[in-house]
Amino acid sequence: MMSSIQKRAEYRSLFRHNVRGRLIIDKIAMGIVLACVVIAIIPLGSILVEVFKNGLAAISIEFLTQVPGAIGTGQGGIGPAIQGTLIIIGMSSLIGIPIGVMSGIFLSEFGNNKLGRTVRFFNDVFMEFPSIVLGIFAFLTIVLLLGHFSLWAGAFALSLIMFPIVARTTEESLKLVPLTYREAGLALGLRQWVVTFRIVLSAAKNGMITGILLAVARISGETAPLIMTVLGSSQFFAGFDSPMDALPLRIWRLSLLPYDSAQLQGWGAACVLIMIILAINIGVRYYFATKSSSRGKLFYRIMGGKKQ
């Protein structure tokens, strides 16, 4: 009897010792995890603070509308860059969205076979292609062929970044539309394409718009493919066949100049660019955060693992 009481006390102290150690390790792990979160947020905070602090000082009506002045003077603005970015976004959307939506329809409506799985897989792999390689491709296929740098080449390069994102988000949103919707349409004697376009697409509208907007946000910051396609320019729009400026390109050029005034203009351009991108991103996220849970799930499925 005695021995068992002693043994129990011994076990108890062993247990306490053991638990204390384990709890300390648990606390340390929690601390490290929290530190990871903080470390990741600091750069984002710093970027936002610096861009808005320095950028807002540079922004004026003149800055937003004028052509760039002589190098180093700090005169002029980023008018052509803003115009160019908007035009390039519009043109790439014109090429990229129809292909992306049709491809998404293929994946969700006809993609339940080997070809569909292959396309889905390579679509995901294509999404991670280095964008500079797509720039080289557009350079070889369009710039070399036509003999000059052009908006077309840039828009083509960016549409290649855009369509896989649109395709996958379209597919995910179409899959959420209940099968009964399609059956109801077909039972009424509607053709399949009518059912798809009129019923399924309109039911999946929200998810698709999210995908399209995120794709737009993604391409509006792309720089590398633009270096070798639209080249950059300091003039306003001069036709689709000529070089054009874009905000990321302007920031890149300004960053290469050693003048304080160029830096200030660079911050201004960065501020405009990040405002466009954050407005789209936060807008989309806020919209989906306030939506019903199923939409929220769709959103996380789209975002999870996908670079946007």
Place this chain on the structure above:
Amino acid sequence: MLLTNKKSRISADKIFKITATVAGVYVLAIIVLIVFQLYSESHLVWEHEGLGFITGSEWNAVEGREAFGAAPYIAGTLATAGLAMAMGVPISIGIAMFISQAPKFIANPLAIVIDLLAAVPSIIYGFWGLLVFRDFLLYNIEYPLYDTFGQTIWLFSSAPFGLDIFSASIILAIMIIPTISAVSREIMIAVPHMQKEAAYMLGATKWEMFRLAIFPYAKTGLIGAAILGLGRAVGETMAVTMLIGNATGPNAFPQTLFQPGQTMSSIIANEFIEASPASLHLPALIGIGFTLLLVAIAINIVAHLLVSRMLKVKEGVINT
């Protein structure tokens, strides 16, 4: 009347199906076309240099003395991406651990904030890195490291300048965090609840639950997530170009952390516009692009296979 109606119905749907299929196959066609184009436009340099293009380190575009060796840039890419992984992967997994465990009202906004890190364009990382981060790094981390270890450890033995492999790697690490942490989070959530409950029932603490239940189960997926981040780090261009210091030739071989280097993507961004299509310079840059593409494709295929296998397990669990 009925018959013609039926006929036209079939044909309209056929056209619809064919259009959709063409759009779907577009991605395959583009991939084949890209590989073919990049190879055929760079075959001149492969002929001229042979395997030396991969192993050589001379880089000279002057006519008559042309020499193109991409080894320093390949090494630079591997060094920066590897360092970025070493810093980014643990942090990302920590974030994923936090988000998968935290209550919804903290986890959801935090996930969005981390995703915003991915929304910031590369060029803005570069600009910020050049004007803000470089100074911070130079005076608070690089000089102290150089002063203390410069004599003894070769990694820190060159005088820091702020535009070097080290700073490029840190920027890369920041840029791959959202990718890796988003995928890791999905994968940790996909681990069946029973596994976690079993660990808790054995009296495990939270950390032990991760160690016993989640990590062994999610290992493949987490490795896939990390490789996905690697794929992103390898292809990242602008921020790296602005921070790596842009050395060329044998000097670009990464020897110490505080030495300027060059990656495959940065040399393309730096020299593509100046390269003359008539000489070997342009084919050489395209050849580097081709190499980069093959590396990126290989990395991404492996990553997607690992990740999708893991998430398929999740679907099976839900269905049974």
